[in-house]
Amino acid sequence: MISWQMPAGLAIALFLMGLLGLLARRSLVFVLMSIEIMLNAAGLLFIAAGMRWHTADGQIMFIFVLNLAGAELALGLIFLLRLRARLTTLDGDAANLLRDA
Amino acid sequence: MTAVFFVAAVITLITTALAITRANPVHGLLNFVLSLLSMAVIFFTLGAPFAAALEVMVYAGAVVVLFLFVVMMLSLDTRAARREREWMVKTVWVLPIVLVAVLGGVLARVMFFSPGDDSAPTVITPQEVGAHLFSGGIGAVELASMLLLAGLIGAFHMGRK
Numbered sequence: 001m002i003s004w005q006m007p008a009g010l011a012i013a014l015f016l017m018g019l020l021g022l023l024a025r026r027s028l029v030f031v032l033m034s035i036e037i038m039l040n041a042a043g044l045l046f047i048a049a050g051m052r053w054h055t056a057d058g059q060i061m062f063i064f065v066l067n068l069a070g071a072e073l074a075l076g077l078i079f080l081l082r083l084r085a086r087l088t089t090l091d092g093d094a095a096n097l098l099r100d101a
Numbered sequence: 102m103t104a105v106f107f108v109a110a111v112i113t114l115i116t117t118a119l120a121i122t123r124a125n126p127v128h129g130l131l132n133f134v135l136s137l138l139s140m141a142v143i144f145f146t147l148g149a150p151f152a153a154a155l156e157v158m159v160y161a162g163a164v165v166v167l168f169l170f171v172v173m174m175l176s177l178d179t180r181a182a183r184r185e186r187e188w189m190v191k192t193v194w195v196l197p198i199v200l201v202a203v204l205g206g207v208l209a210r211v212m213f214f215s216p217g218d219d220s221a222p223t224v225i226t227p228q229e230v231g232a233h234l235f236s237g238g239i240g241a242v243e244l245a246s247m248l249l250l251a252g253l254i255g256a257f258h259m260g261r262k
Contacts, residue, residue, distance in 0.1 A: 002103055017118060020121065024193050024194050024197045025236060035131075047149050059151055060234050064241060071249055090175070090181075
């Protein structure tokens with residue numbers, strides 16, 4: 001017997017872990033991975049809501065979250081490669097050339 | 102089903118925690134794959150077999166392979182892993198943990214102190230998902246295709262020399 005609170009609590013925990021990684025890590029590979037973890041947690045929350053109200057809409061929203069994650073990841077990884085080619089580092093803090101010197 | 106859910110949930114939490122704390126990106130990615138696979142098991146126990154299949158194919162398949170290709174192209178060595186470890190000092194984690202704990206407390210309060218019902222999960226088949234998706238949400242499908250096209254063109258443009 002799984003009540004809807006359990007997957008919702010798991011989604012909160014996973015989202016917060018992704019947020020923690022996003023805030024604490026400097027390597028852009030791990031930043032992108034943390035964003036994927038957060039999107040995945042959002043998808044889990046949609047599935048839990050679909051279970052709670054017995055409707056297929058939760059899974060439909062999950063498909064759209066998947067779409068968004070794919071499009072975001074492709075662009076994010078391309079930007080990562082460009083940054084690496086330009087600055088020869090994966091440090092997100094190194095990309096500060098746009099600031100007012 | 103409940104026991105399976107709890108085992109998968111614990112595995113997901115542990116592997117996600119390992120994934121965001123590794124110094125070597127490949128180790129982090131392998132833990133991430135495990136967390137995604139156990140997440141697929143969770144979707145199955147929640148009565149969403151179609152979402153479970155998509156999780157395995159798209160996330161554990163396509164997304165992680167894309168990550169691995171990029172990590173291979175970056176040609177990281179032991180020097181990079183050592184520098185990564187230098188960035189990950191303990192003090193870096195203090196402020197984010199405090200902020201995340203505050204946010205988590207608020208979310209948990211909203212989520213668990215509101216009334217809900219405890220009815221059994223009903224299995225929603227792929228047929229139902231497809232019928233709903235292509236009858237009611239056809240505009241959203243078109244928007245998703247535009248988003249993917251924009252992502253494709255953007256990646257192609259940025260990837261050119």
